[in-house]
Amino acid sequence: MFRIPYPIKVLLAFLTLVLAGSLPGRYYLLAQLDDNMVENEAYRLAARLQRTVAYLQSLPEENRVDLLRAASAASLERVTLIDASGWVLYDSEENNLALFDNHLNRAEIRVALGLPFDNDSILHLKGLHDTRIGFVRRESSTLGHEMLYAARMIGQEDHRAVLRIASDIHSLTLLSESVRRILSNSQALAISVALLLSLLAAITFSRPLQRLVASARKFAEGDFTAPINDVDNTEIGDLGRALKSLASQLRGRLANAGASEALLVQLIRIVPSPVAVIAPDRTVLACNGAAKQRFRTVGGEAEDNLYRLADSEPYREAVVRAAQHADREAVVIDLGTEYGGVVRGWVSVLHQTELAPFGVFFGEELDRVTGPMHDLVPSKLRVVPLQEVLQSAINFSQAVCSYHHVTINMTGTTEGMVVDAYDRFSVALGFLLGECAKSEPHREITLNSFVEPLLVEMKFRGAVSPTALHIVRTLIEPLGGEIQQDAGEIRLRLAKA
Numbered sequence: 001m002f003r004i005p006y007p008i009k010v011l012l013a014f015l016t017l018v019l020a021g022s023l024p025g026r027y028y029l030l031a032q033l034d035d036n037m038v039e040n041e042a043y044r045l046a047a048r049l050q051r052t053v054a055y056l057q058s059l060p061e062e063n064r065v066d067l068l069r070a071a072s073a074a075s076l077e078r079v080t081l082i083d084a085s086g087w088v089l090y091d092s093e094e095n096n097l098a099l100f101d102n103h104l105n106r107a108e109i110r111v112a113l114g115l116p117f118d119n120d121s122i123l124h125l126k127g128l129h130d131t132r133i134g135f136v137r138r139e140s141s142t143l144g145h146e147m148l149y150a151a152r153m154i155g156q157e158d159h160r161a162v163l164r165i166a167s168d169i170h171s172l173t174l175l176s177e178s179v180r181r182i183l184s185n186s187q188a189l190a191i192s193v194a195l196l197l198s199l200l201a202a203i204t205f206s207r208p209l210q211r212l213v214a215s216a217r218k219f220a221e222g223d224f225t226a227p228i229n230d231v232d233n234t235e236i237g238d239l240g241r242a243l244k245s246l247a248s249q250l251r252g253r254l255a256n257a258g259a260s261e262a263l264l265v266q267l268i269r270i271v272p273s274p275v276a277v278i279a280p281d282r283t284v285l286a287c288n289g290a291a292k293q294r295f296r297t298v299g300g301e302a303e304d305n306l307y308r309l310a311d312s313e314p315y316r317e318a319v320v321r322a323a324q325h326a327d328r329e330a331v332v333i334d335l336g337t338e339y340g341g342v343v344r345g346w347v348s349v350l351h352q353t354e355l356a357p358f359g360v361f362f363g364e365e366l367d368r369v370t371g372p373m374h375d376l377v378p379s380k381l382r383v384v385p386l387q388e389v390l391q392s393a394i395n396f397s398q399a400v401c402s403y404h405h406v407t408i409n410m411t412g413t414t415e416g417m418v419v420d421a422y423d424r425f426s427v428a429l430g431f432l433l434g435e436c437a438k439s440e441p442h443r444e445i446t447l448n449s450f451v452e453p454l455l456v457e458m459k460f461r462g463a464v465s466p467t468a469l470h471i472v473r474t475l476i477e478p479l480g481g482e483i484q485q486d487a488g489e490i491r492l493r494l495a496k497a
Helices: 006-056 061-072 107-113 170-220 235-269 289-295 302-310 313-325 366-370 386-403 424-439 466-479
Strands: 078-083 088-091 134-139 146-154 161-168 275-278 284-287 329-334 342-352 357-362 381-385 406-412 417-421 443-451 455-461 482-486 489-495
Touching: 006 061, 006 134, 006 146, 006 161, 006 170, 061 078, 061 088, 061 161, 107 134, 107 146, 107 161, 170 235, 235 275, 235 284, 275 289, 275 302, 284 302, 302 313, 313 329, 313 342, 342 466, 381 386, 386 406, 386 417, 386 424, 386 443, 406 424, 417 424, 417 466, 417 489, 424 443, 424 455, 424 466, 424 489, 466 482, 466 489
Parallel strands: 406 443
Antiparallel strands: 078 088, 078 161, 134 146, 146 161, 275 284, 275 357, 329 342, 342 357, 381 417, 443 455, 455 489, 482 489
């Protein structure tokens, strides 16, 4: 799809502003200025003509020419006296009256005498109430300049005459043309400035934007280490800082997701019964050896069979019910003989996202899962200091807690020994701390430990899902441990060695 480059858009915007500001003024100069200047001159001539006519009418007819000759000597306008038949009686510019044609057909003369006239050649003034004054704008046949003529009748009946005053408006036309040239030069200068500003915008805005676009594309490709250097105090800098913050958050989220998944995989791995953690998109996030052995049958691999299980209608319905009831739901799924036959177990929800829950499938019947499991090999049992168990648990959950801005403090007694196998206590406690951090971020978890004659007890404030509690319970119960969650507090009890 065709797209206009940003510098061209800036140039078009500048040109639009220039034209929007200059076109009304240019239109006024072309269409109004010249007419307005001529109209003002016509008002001035009308006022002078009215005063002169009023004074001449008060004098005898034989004295009018002498008065006009004396008055026109100090005037810049051309003054002409014409009789009622159209012949020139006096002209301030030409003494040889024989050179003049009859003026009776001149429009301004006919208006002054009250004779029919050509309306198209007459200049009409809206604010002038004296309709006996005729105005005409035309080129003088004797001077060759454009003139403005104003004429009015003097006297009555047989003693009528017409006084005409003419003003040379050639200078007004030259002034109007000069203003037009100034405007045209100003427009050319404004367009040049617009071109310069568009080039400056291309350098100032387009190049940093292109670099930010390149960085964003690298983010889309999965490279969140792409450098972003345009962080000046502009809108482009705001965009750069937002992208840097986005990259930092994405890196943190990926690190948190990786740490959470790693801790979950390590936890599930040491659970003896078949357990699989399935994402909302049916992806198998974690699957222990018992589950792989249970689903590795002729005709397909374990994860493929687990995907078929997760895509089955009974599993999806069980996950929905488990999320609604916040409890586990028994499920029976027939995968077919080729893919493992009838699978019995139960489904629970590990944690709920904004879109869908993460399901956990336990591939054992309920009484077997909840009962004691005698899977421990005596050679794998070992006596571990309590301090080591606590520190290992904090290390396991450190990445998840750091991302959610949760700190862990230890109080109480850390002296003592416990019996552990496969690091079950450390992994289970670290998993619980990570789940508490995700459920309630931006806080501090205080881990209290107490050593009693037969038990070691640990407790801290927090809340986890019933599924998480059951996973932990299946790990520590065979070693004589137990877990409880009550009123926002989690308690673990381990057998003292």
